[in-house]
Amino acid sequence: MIQPSGDLGIGHYLGAIIHWLKLQEQGDSGLFAIADLHAITVPQSPEVLKKRTLDLVAFYLACGIDPDKSIIFTQSHVPQHAELAWILSCLTSIGELNRMTQFKDKTQHAKRERIGVGLHVYPVLMAADILAYQADKVPVGADQKQHLELARDLAIRFNDKFGQAFNVPEPVIASYGARIKSLTNPLKKMSKSDQDVNSYIALSDTPKLIEKKIMRAVTDSLNNFAYDVESQPGLASLIEMYSVLNDSTPMEVVAEFSGQGYGGFKKALAQDLIVRVGEIMDRFSQFRHDEQLLLDVLSKGAEQAKIRAQKTLNKVYEAQGLL
Numbered sequence: 485m486i487q488p489s490g491d492l493g494i495g496h497y498l499g500a501i502i503h504w505l506k507l508q509e510q511g512d513s514g515l516f517a518i519a520d521l522h523a524i525t526v527p528q529s530p531e532v533l534k535k536r537t538l539d540l541v542a543f544y545l546a547c548g549i550d551p552d553k554s555i556i557f558t559q560s561h562v563p564q565h566a567e568l569a570w571i572l573s574c575l576t577s578i579g580e581l582n583r584m585t586q587f588k589d590k591t592q593h594a595k596r597e598r599i600g601v602g603l604h605v606y607p608v609l610m611a612a613d614i615l616a617y618q619a620d621k622v623p624v625g626a627d628q629k630q631h632l633e634l635a636r637d638l639a640i641r642f643n644d645k646f647g648q649a650f651n652v653p654e655p656v657i658a659s660y661g662a663r664i665k666s667l668t669n670p671l672k673k674m675s676k677s678d679q680d681v682n683s684y685i686a687l688s689d690t691p692k693l694i695e696k697k698i699m700r701a702v703t704d705s706l707n708n709f710a711y712d713v714e715s716q717p718g719l720a721s722l723i724e725m726y727s728v729l730n731d732s733t734p735m736e737v738v739a740e741f742s743g744q745g746y747g748g749f750k751k752a753l754a755q756d757l758i759v760r761v762g763e764i765m766d767r768f769s770q771f772r773h774d775e776q777l778l779l780d781v782l783s784k785g786a787e788q789a790k791i792r793a794q795k796t797l798n799k800v801y802e803a804q805g806l807l
Contacts, residue, residue, distance in 0.1 A: 485516070485613060487523040488536035492543050492768075493676035494685040494761060498728045499664040501547045503623055507656075514554040515617055515789060516544055521559040521566065521609060525602040541778040543687075546767035557785035559613065564793035568612035569605075571800055572638050575645075576608050580637075585630060611635035615650050616793040623656045646803040649796070660734055665721035667701040687765055691758040698722075698754040703746050711738050719746065726753045729760060 486496050508514055518540050523533060537558060544556055559565050584607050614622055614635045624632050632655045639650035666672040666683040674684045682697055689697070702718040711734040713720045723737045726749070730737075741749040771777065801807075 485519045485522075485610075486540060487519045488533060488540045489523045489526075489528065490536075490676035491686040491688060492539060493674070493687065494757065495664045495674035495676060497547055497760075497764070498725055499674070500623070501544075501549070502728055505548050507623060508548075508550065508553055514549075515792075516549055516554055516556050517562075517613060517789075518556075518558045519613075522606055525600060525606050538775060538778050539772065541781055542768050542771040543764075545771045545778075545781070546764050551781045551784065555785045555788045556781050557789045558782055559609075561782060561786035562616075562789045562793055564616055564790065564797045565609065565612050568616050568793070568797055568800065569609040571804065572611050572615070572642070573605060573608045575638055575641050576605075576634075580634060581605060581607060584634075607631050607634050608638075611638050614653055615639055616796050617789075618651045618792075618796060619653045620651055621656045622653045629655055629657065642800070642803075646800075649799045649803045660724050660727060664725060665717065667697055670702055670718035670721050685757060685761070687761055687768065689761070691762070694758050694761065695751075695754040698750050698757065699747075701750065707745070709738060709742050709744065709746065709749065711735065722750065722753055726756065729753075729756045 486500070504514060504516065518537055520533065520537055541556060545551070549556060581604055610631050611634055614632065615638070622632055622635075632653065636652050639652045642649055643652075664674045666674050666678065666680075667685075668680055668683040672678075672683075676684055676686065678684055682700065685694055685697060701722060703722070704716050704718060706716060708716070709719070710716060711720055711723050720734070723734045726732075727734050727737050732740075741752070
């Protein structure tokens with residue numbers, strides 16, 4: 485699930501979509517939502533939100549998500565998400581929400597009275613996004629593990645109190661590449677909404693700009709080509725990017741570039757990114773120009789998602805005594 489906010493970037497492709505594609509290829513029928521309800525926890529221009537939502541549909545398709553094998557839809561088209569979120573919010577404590585690290589990060593510089601309630605409670609909506617479909621396994625980035633833990637806690641809490649209504653999902657976190665780091669600060673996640681445009685690769689970046697950003701990406705002064713997340717986080721993140729792009733392991737990348745220095749490796753990574761971004765953008769342009777196709781994909785996906793989510797909601801209502 486990706487929010488339609490900010491520029492489309494390579495971070496979500498490398499950190500999430502490539503891993504989703506592997507599940508799709510294994511025959512798992514995935515549900516890929518566009519988190520438009522999550523997006524409005526901060527102010528959004530209606531026109532821009534609509535555009536970015538359709539951009540994201542085209543991006544999913546361009547990256548290889550197949551609407552004949554998987555379900556693509558927007559949160560707002562499936563009202564069962566919001567209904568279930570209300571039920572779950574009644575089981576969620578303020579303390580649990582206050583402990584969410586992403587809420588702390590996003591509000592540490594904001595005045596408390598200006599923070600919207602939606603930003604505080606959106607982990608409950610995220611729990612509903614997951615539990616509505618009785619998922620057994622949920623692919624998540626390392627930074628989303630805390631939110632999945634809340635979903636698991638709420639599922640167990642509801643089942644204990646009202647009877648078995650939810651599967652308790654297990655996280656699926658890739659051993660590497662699950663959290664692509666900022667190019668300018670490898671201690672932060674790469675984000676397409678970052679104010680520093682040099683910190684991420686946007687799909688709209690030119691080949692020259694992609695190469696410039698990668699060549700300037702923060703590494704270290706050790707001049708030791710090794711995969712060490714703790715002492716060389718910048719280089720480790722770049723190695724993970726290369727390994728995900730080439731379906732290899734970080735150790736294989738180290739073996740390939742050992743003794744060549746950082747510069748040669750960065751050039752190879754930049755070239756691979758330029759090729760992949762070019763391929764995605766070519767397909768993206770084709771899909772984006774057929775707006776009716778995108779709307780049809782969302783309509784079909786919403787109908788499929790509603791049927792599955794309503795089965796869960798019926799079970800929850802009955803268990804809780806709601807007529």
